[in-house]
Amino acid sequence: MHFFVLKVQKSKYLRHQPFTTQLFILQVTISFINVVTFMPHIILEHSKNIVESTDFTALFRQIHEKMMEFGVFNQDDLKSRAYVCDNYFIADGKPHHAFVHVEVGILSGRSLEMRDKLSAEITDILKNTFQDSLHERHCIVSLELRELDRETYRKVISAHASTSGM
Numbered sequence: 547m548h549f550f551v552l553k554v555q556k557s558k559y560l561r562h563q564p565f566t567t568q569l570f571i572l573q574v575t576i577s578f579i580n581v582v583t584f585m586p587h588i589i590l591e592h593s594k595n596i597v598e599s600t601d602f603t604a605l606f607r608q609i610h611e612k613m614m615e616f617g618v619f620n621q622d623d624l625k626s627r628a629y630v631c632d633n634y635f636i637a638d639g640k641p642h643h644a645f646v647h648v649e650v651g652i653l654s655g656r657s658l659e660m661r662d663k664l665s666a667e668i669t670d671i672l673k674n675t676f677q678d679s680l681h682e683r684h685c686i687v688s689l690e691l692r693e694l695d696r697e698t699y700r701k702v703i704s705a706h707a708s709t710s711g712m
Contacts, residue, residue: 585694585701586619587651588626593634593644596685597678602628605675612667616660619652637684644685646676654693665691 588609590602606626613619636643650668652661669689679685 585651585653585699586613586624587649587694588624589649589651590626590628590646591631591648592628592646593636594630594632595641595644595683596646596676597644597682598676600628600675602626605671608671608675609668612671613664616664618656618660636686640684642684644679644683646672646679646685646687648672648689650689650691651694652691653699654696656693661691661693665689 588606590605606628609626610621610624613624614621634645636645648668650664668691669687672687672689673680676685676687680687
C-alpha cells in the first residue's frame with residue numbers, strides 16, 4: 547500500500563535587491579512511502595479431542611479472505627499457523643472438555659470499532675468451522691485480538707518472500 551507524503555518546508559530567502567522585501571520560497575517535496583500494514587499473525591491452538599478433521603489450509607484461506615475485505619491488510623503479510631495441544635487440562639479434566647483458541651496479532655493503531663468487527667467476523671468463521679465440537683463436546687471457542695506495539699515490532703523480510711512475484 548502506498549501513500550503520498552507532502553512535505554513543506556521553508557527554504558532560504560532570496561533577496562531581489564538590497565534593502566527590499568525578502569521573498570520566502572517554500573520547497574514542496576512529494577514522495578512515496580510504503581505504509582507498514584498490520585502484520586497479522588493468526589495462531590490457532592486446539593485440544594487434540596476436537597471432533598472435526600479440520601482442513602486448516604481452507605480455514606486460514608477463509609480467515610485471510612475475510613481480513614482482506616477490511617482493506618487495511620496486505621496479503622503478503624498474513625501469517626497463519628495451527629498447533630494441536632496434546633497436553634492440556636480443562637476444568638475438571640474430564641475428556642469431553644475441548645477448546646479452540648485463536649490469537650490474532652495486528653500492529654497497533656486501528657480503531658476499537660474495526661478491531662471489534664474483525665474479531666466478531668473471525669469468531670463467526672470459527673463457530674461454523676468447529677460447530678460439531680461445539681455440539682458434541684463441552685467446547686470453548688475463543689479469539690483474542692491483540693495489538694502488537696508498532697514502535698517495537700520488528701521483522702526481516704526475504705527478498706523472495708512476496709507472493710505477488712516481486
